[in-house]
Amino acid sequence: MNLEISPVAICHSPYKQKFAIPRQPRLVPAAVGRLMLQGECNNPDLLRGIEQFDYLWLIFSFHENLAQGWKPTVRPPRLGGNTRVGVFATRATFRPNGLGMSAVKLKGIGVDNGQHYLEVEGIDLLDGTPIYDIKPYIPYSDSLADASGGYADEPPKSLTMTISDQAKQQMTAAELACPGFSELAQQVLAQDPRPGYRQQDNDEREYGVQLHQFDLRWRVEQGVNHIIAVNPIRH
Ligand code: SAM
The missing domain is CATH 2.40.30.70 (YaeB-like)
Incomplete structure (x- = not known):
């Protein structure tokens, strides 16, 4: 049907x-x-x-x-x-x-x-x-408190976050345009969005993603996720 x-x-x-x-x-x-x-x-x-x-x-x-x-x-x-x-x-x-x-x-x-x-x-x-x-x-x-979650029994691990001095200033501006942006950005990146095969403690790559009207850039070093920049998206 x-x-x-x-x-x-x-x-x-x-x-x-x-x-x-x-x-x-x-x-x-x-x-x-x-x-x-x-x-x-x-x-x-x-x-x-x-x-x-x-x-x-x-x-x-x-x-x-x-x-x-x-x-x-x-x-x-x-x-x-x-x-x-x-x-x-x-x-x-x-x-x-x-x-x-x-x-x-x-x-x-x-x-x-x-x-x-x-x-x-x-x-x-x-x-x-x-x-x-x-x-x-x-x-x-x-709500089934006694249920087995199989291979997904535990929530994913999250990373510690830091913000570079430059990104802190940009974050303040982003926060004015979009209240709550800093908390959102940190919660999103703490989830370690990198593909599974790249989730090592040290990763040379810089990653970027669009969140609200901002382009967020970050890098993972020694298991800590560093926000490098927060820029308005140019159309
Ligand atoms: N909680 C839902 C579920 O269990 O059915 C979604 C789980 S799915 C693994 C979550 C992923 O879906 C997100 O990480 C995102 O990349 C993707 N996603 C969310 N909205 C989508 C959309 N409209 N089209 C395609 N992928 C989407």
Whole structure:
């Protein structure tokens, strides 16, 4: 039975590129997004009572990866990128229907120029991600404290962060334009976004990623992640 569905919302996110988005929700609590309700769902009636819940489940499309298709087995970064497991034994983005699910914290609801939205914290979604359903997280059923997490039993390790003197000044300017940017940038980079095979304590490379309207640059030395620069993106 085929199913034709349209997005109920589009996510506005600080993550402008897939690189450096955390692997799961809530690893970066400072990542705040807005779910902009779409079409006939842009109606406050659909949100009535939602503020009673602390967390929401989002069902969404890995829309940027759909064109690349999927394979029955994948190599999770958690297993060092060499061991294959079935796609249904992973949270990989390349999967038969290209759907993802994330539990995120509900911060509030609002309306901007007739566009109703939900503000959510701890997202792991790319800017522009289509959301296909939103449901309340129900602790008595959804929280399974005794469950085994298999090969992903522990949260990923995080790196200590430092900021160069130059980046500190740039960060102050970024913070003025975008309050909370420094905390967001540090939480994102503490997740060590480098590909698994490059996650050594010393790495000559400089890395960069776009976060909100800024280009963030960093390097890992002696297991510490140094933010080198924070520059506004030039269009
Ligand atoms: N929590 C979800 C799940 O378990 O279904 C997502 C897990 S998936 C491993 C997380 C990754 O999805 C992020 O690191 C990011 O690179 C990628 N991602 C997020 N939004 C995406 C989108 N719209 N299209 C493609 N990839 C996306």
